[in-house]
Amino acid sequence: MCRVAAVKLGGGAITFKSAPESVDEDSLQAIAAAIASYRLSGGTVALVHGGGSFGHYAVSRILSERSSLLAADASPVQLSMLRLSLRVLQALLSQGLRPTLHPPHSLCYTADPKSCSFEPLKRDLAAGLVPVSYGDAIPEGKLTRIISGDDLLVEMASAIGADCVLFVIREEGVLDEEGKLMKTVSSLEGVKVIKKEGFDVTGGIAKKVESALRAAERARNVRIVGAALLQRALMGEDVGTRVKA
Ligand SMILES: Nc1ncnc2c1ncn2[C@@H]1O[C@H](COP(=O)(O)OP(=O)(O)O)[C@@H](O)[C@H]1O
Numbered sequence: 001m002c003r004v005a006a007v008k009l010g011g012g013a014i015t016f017k018s019a020p021e022s023v024d025e026d027s028l029q030a031i032a033a034a035i036a037s038y039r040l041s042g043g044t045v046a047l048v049h050g051g052g053s054f055g056h057y058a059v060s061r062i063l064s065e066r067s068s069l070l071a072a073d074a075s076p077v078q079l080s081m082l083r084l085s086l087r088v089l090q091a092l093l094s095q096g097l098r099p100t101l102h103p104p105h106s107l108c109y110t111a112d113p114k115s116c117s118f119e120p121l122k123r124d125l126a127a128g129l130v131p132v133s134y135g136d137a138i139p140e141g142k143l144t145r146i147i148s149g150d151d152l153l154v155e156m157a158s159a160i161g162a163d164c165v166l167f168v169i170r171e172e173g174v175l176d177e178e179g180k181l182m183k184t185v186s187s188l189e190g191v192k193v194i195k196k197e198g199f200d201v202t203g204g205i206a207k208k209v210e211s212a213l214r215a216a217e218r219a220r221n222v223r224i225v226g227a228a229l230l231q232r233a234l235m236g237e238d239v240g241t242r243v244k245a
């Protein structure tokens with residue numbers, strides 16, 4: 001079983017990317033229940049959630065009007081992400097967890113996750129709470145840059161000394177060209193983008209595998225898994241796609 005788990009709730013797994021600001025409540029509740037059961041077994045966990053039809057949609061809407069995000073654009077994107085965060089926290093709370101929110105626009109100086117301070121998050125972990133962060137919009141000079149939830153997770157995982165790093169996505173794991181589950185992935189080669197789904201402004205599955213490979217340099221158990229497999233992954237079972245450096 002995982003001792004300290006860092007888990008990314010993919011925006012695609014907790015929202016419907018096809019409609020703006022729509023939450024997949026069933027999926028979110030199932031994920032929250034899996035995390036609650038893991039906590040009851042004595043595990044420690046910190047979470048990061050993605051943007052899905054909230055952040056990615058807000059960014060796409062602005063980028064359809066002009067080519068870059070200005071500093072002022074951080075505001076509506078941040079608000080959109082906060083609306084999703086509240087839904088995530090509510091779901092976790094309803095499953096008996098005690099989540100606390102750590103917005104990157106307050107914890108990070110730039111969109112580089114190395115600029116983030118994870119001390120407040122570690123404080124909450126030590127108090128037995130479940131810290132939650134997310135992908136966010138960070139003003140940088142005249143522009144706004146997006147901090148990817150996947151990148152943030154890798155940095156957070158290393159800050160909290162996570163032995164398990166799990167990326168929850170809509171599919172059951174990384175799929176090959178025939179749509180079959182790849183049991184292990186140890187490089188970006190061979191990972192094919194098979195579905196051009198929706199709008200992921202931070203790079204989709206290829207970027208996710210790249211982040212997972214970086215996480216695997218430090219954590220012993222790194223996986224990309226579907227929501228239905230999360231509980232078993234937290235128990236240390238060989239499910240979804242294992243990512244090995
Ligand atoms: N080879 C593949 N294996 C798994 N998922 C893939 C693959 N190619 C494309 N995808 C798509 O990438 C999604 C995961 O990346 P992303 O859209 O960034 O999700 P998230 O919102 O969870 O970050 C999957 O849900 C799927 O729609």
Ligand SMILES: [Mg+2]
Pocket residue numbers: 011050200202203204205208
């Ligand atoms: Mg993504």
